Amino acid sequence: MSGVRAVRISIESACEKQVHEVGLDGTETYLPPLSMSQNLARLAQRIDFSQGSGSEEEEAAGTEGDAQDWPGAGSSADQDDEEGVVKFQPSLWPWDSVRNNLRSALTEMCVLYDVLSIVRDKKFMTLDPVSQDALPPKQNPQTLQLISKKKSLAGAAQILLKGAERLTKSVTENQENKLQRDFNSELLRLRQHWKLRKVGDKILGDLSYRSAGSLFPHHGTFEVIKNTDLDLDKKIPEDYCPLDVQIPSDLEGSAYIKVSIQKQAPDIGDLGTVNLFKRPLPKSKPGSPHWQTKLEAAQNVLLCKEIFAQLSREAVQIKSQIPHIVVKNQIISQPFPNLQLSISLCHSSNDKKSQKSTTEKQCPEDHLYVLEHNLHLLIREFHKQTLSSIMMPHPASAPFGHKRMRLSGPQAFDKNEINSLQSSEGLLEKIIKQAKHIFLRSRAAATIDSLASRIEDPQIQAHWSNINDVYESSVKVLITSQGYEQICKSIQLQLNIGVEQIRVVHRDGRVITLSYQEQELQDFLLSQFVMDLKVAARLWFSFLVTNVKTFQKVMFYKITNGVIFVDHSKKFSGIKWKVETLFIKWSCLCLHLALVYYDFFQMFPKEVSRNFDLKCLQINYKYKEEITSKGVLFLKTIIRKCLFSTLKLFTL
């Protein structure tokens, strides 16, 4: 910097004053420069108060023009509009615009403040948001959630559907292929019907009646085995069952107890060979598996064995007048003379050999099903008695036994009392009594039926009662004449058929006991027939004969109730009709009586003599086989006798 002369630089502000006017002589009149306050005013005027609100007023005021220019500019724009209103006023206060702007701002602010204070109260004005549409950027997260939920639900539904499908498939498989049941489910079914227990690795069951009160010493155990002889290659047979039962060998096949009543076999050496007929197996229920039928049949065999064992034990032990015979599988006893009751145990095994050999000689009608059924019932009664609570000991340490038997010691019962306690009748005695009753009843019915079919007049009616006892039945017998039913009500008999005798109760109170003989009942009923005739005959007394017409050989008598037509008959050709001479009524009556008697007694050619107690008509007659002239004599005697007795009755 040495060597170089400092140059003096003078700086002058170009504050050239504005020329106000140039005089004529060239002198310039300058405007005085703006003072500080004037400058400030000029700057203040340049503030554009409306710029903040985004108005597009140009910064026209940014010119360095005078403060006067502004209002002047503003007013010059409106000059055309407002003529003479606004004058150019250069002497306006330069802060006027600022003041006006500020004042308008203040006004605005005040208004805003007022509004806000009113809104704040919420009494007269409230602010509500304007509902706006969901903005597109905000929608995106919600749909995303929805879609994701749908997908996950679809996945879960898929899993559930798969599982359900599997289940339905297995169910349909089960229903279709029943043959492919497995061992365990079949064992469960077996267990629902039978008592099973597991001993070691074997499964045993109990088919005896021991838990139901039986004291038969048979063990009655069967074994359950798995059926493994199944060839998977071949087709499974229809009745395949994975379970099989093995029953004890002596219970195989089927059995029943045959009770029959026969005329006594003349040859007793034929015993022991019971004619079996293979009774068809009782039909098992259609849905029951084969082991059920097998086990039920074995149980039935066991029960039949028990019944037969009990019967044979009693047959040997109990003393009776005619001893019972026990041979092999048959018990024979005699309920009535000439009658034989045989009870046999028919046990047929399932072998094919025996099926061929059974020839069906014996007719099945001989077998009394009722008695077989009753035997089953009786043995079950016996079972139930052992289980009844009277057998339980009190105090608990005492042995089992009937309650009253235990009292026999302390109360010093004698033999009679002890015997009365024990059921005196065993199974055999009960069955024999029932058989006797059945036989007696059937025979009484047969007698009545035969009489009814043979005798046409009078008629016999029998009304059997439906409800009977095992040991007693009753039948009501009515003997009437046709046409006189209402009047001949007096012959009504009540027959009570018991075990060994028949008791007859007459309507008038008489009680007659008949024994089991068939003839006694027949005779008695015949006597009742005659009684009926007597009653009918007595009625003749009240009938008036209106007229009698006599033709050559035919006569008939007309009475009030009808006509009795007496046919021409050779038998009566010898009798002289002394109708006119005798009292007409009596002879008609007698004749009728005679005719009826004649017809009646004609049925019994073999009767030799009869004595009937008829109270008013005593007839002793002898009826012989030759019925020629002797028959006439007979009739004569009858008529004579009738005449006398009816005379007696008439006067009485």
Next chain:
Amino acid sequence: MEAPPVTMMPVTGGTINMMEYLLQGSVLDHSLESLIHRLRGLCDNMEPETFLDHEMVFLLKGQQASPFVLRARRSMDRAGAPWHLRYLGQPEMGDKNRHALVRNCVDIATSENLTDFLMEMGFRMDHEFVAKGHLFRKGIMKIMVYKVFRILVPGNTDSTEALSLSYLVELSVVAPAGQDVVSDDMKNFAEQLKPLVHLEKIDPKRLM
């Protein structure tokens, strides 16, 4: 030779010599219901039977060391039932294969003046207790499930307290002598009660 002491002779109650076969076990109170259920299923089909008995044990002290024991039992809930007098002999020491305890047994039904009679004969009451429980049967087997109550005031059967929180289970059969198959049946039956109660042969001498 002097008469052998009373207790050593087998006591016969008549014509047949009866033996009692016995198996015993016990269950706690809370298992009683399940045991009763199982017994109802296994035993004969009857209405369940309960009992309430009062038992008195009488002793006759002779010259020998071991006294003669008789048990008198009466039923408290069944009026009219006779009293029951029982003699139980020594358990037979047979082979170990026999599964049940076997001892000679004589049962007699008596009238109500039994205690007076025994007192007159010289017996003295040793102890008494009340037994309350259930009774089942299966064929000839008798199963008793009962609780033993101690009598607090002698002679008064109302004031009792339970001896333990368990029930005693006894399986017994009274059968003629010589039938050992009975004990096999008892063992088979006891097997079926296995997880609930263990019935076994308990020698009373070992408990003394």
